[in-house]
């Protein structure tokens with residue numbers, strides 16, 4: 001499967017169809033675990049080449065206890081391929097506007113997009129969030145880039161009490177479903193355990209790769225209000 005993505009440039013969708021229709025692949029729960037997002041998760045799971053990074057994006061790599069199923073090189077090629085297939089939806093849609101309030105004046109938060117042409121001719125879309133200034137026309141809240149905002153949401157998910165994540169149970173069952181699917185792919189038959197870290201990691205995955213509706217659900221169900229001021233978010237009770 002990894003070879004097909006890396007060398008034959010198969011898309012996640014193609015893998016999905018291949019598993020489902022050509023290989024007639026079945027998970028123990030009657031294929032309920034086989035979804036396109038699971039395929040993407042599976043392809044991006046470090047587990048397969050035998051090492052893992054903890055904490056995520058820290059650059060600290062550990063060697064897993066199991067025998068690697070694929071080489072690091074092949075894994076990296078798959079990541080490149082998956083990344084290049086991931087096409088962000090264009091157009092005026094902002095995931096996080098209705099979730100935050102201005103921390104300085106209490107107005108709502110709005111977003112705007114800017115298109116910048118790069119040297120190679122590609123056009124890059126930048127999204128900025130800031131105060132609507134309804135309550136205070138002179139509000140000095142400023143604007144924050146969506147990428148920086150996402151980073152802060154990720155940090156928030158890492159730091160908050162796991163029970164503050166309102167959709168925790170939903171995420172837990174999703175992760176459980178995925179793990180069962182993963183185990184059936186590997187032919188492992190042990191009890192599936194979902195750790196708090198798995199829940200946090202999946203929540204962060206949703207922030208990055210989820211549909212806007214999933215991102216809004218995740219953040220909208222945090223127990224508290226999200227305030228934005230001077231490029232910083234703050235969760236208040």
Ligand SMILES: [Zn+2]
Nearest residue numbers: 102105131139
């Ligand atoms: Zn404001």
